[in-house]
Amino acid sequence: MGYISELREMVGTRPLIMAGSCVLVFDSEGRLLLQRRSDSGDWGTIGGALEPGESLEEAAARELYEEAGVTADSFRFVTVLSGQDMYYRYPHGDEVYNVMAVYEAQGVQGTPAVNDHEGLELKYFSLDEPIANLNPFSEYYLRKSGYITKW
Numbered sequence: 001m002g003y004i005s006e007l008r009e010m011v012g013t014r015p016l017i018m019a020g021s022c023v024l025v026f027d028s029e030g031r032l033l034l035q036r037r038s039d040s041g042d043w044g045t046i047g048g049a050l051e052p053g054e055s056l057e058e059a060a061a062r063e064l065y066e067e068a069g070v071t072a073d074s075f076r077f078v079t080v081l082s083g084q085d086m087y088y089r090y091p092h093g094d095e096v097y098n099v100m101a102v103y104e105a106q107g108v109q110g111t112p113a114v115n116d117h118e119g120l121e122l123k124y125f126s127l128d129e130p131i132a133n134l135n136p137f138s139e140y141y142l143r144k145s146g147y148i149t150k151w
Contacts, residue, residue: 021060022047031124044135069115073107
């Protein structure tokens with residue numbers, strides 16, 4: 001059981017402040033790797049919450065491997081997002097105010113494959129046109145980070 005799950009046992013669905021990392025993986029054609037999430041069925045970026053004692057970059061590396069089965073040589077820091085706009089209510093009722101560090105993976109090694117229970121499939125998408133069924137939170141990350149400017 002992870003840290004957040006342990007907290008949830010104590011506080012229920014009440015809002016938590018949750019720090020985490022989002023990892024953007026681009027292929028040689030500039031398309032972004034997204035996962036179709038098992039909890040909501042929509043497409044979202046790779047990432048998740050910190051575990052105790054973990055750095056933001058360590059969380060990025062762990063989440064990248066856990067969710068996509070790949071590794072990266074390094075992570076380029078893009079931005080940190082926080083505040084009211086980072087509130088999220090999961091389909092099962094848990095509420096969070098995220099503090100999210102956005103990273104771009106550099107030197108990705110391996111072939112992306114679903115590697116845990118959080119994703120149903122992985123697919124690369126062009127950011128030149130709207131992505132059907134894109135998680136609103138992921139769209140917010142991409143807009144605030146400057147990756148979506150055309151739609």
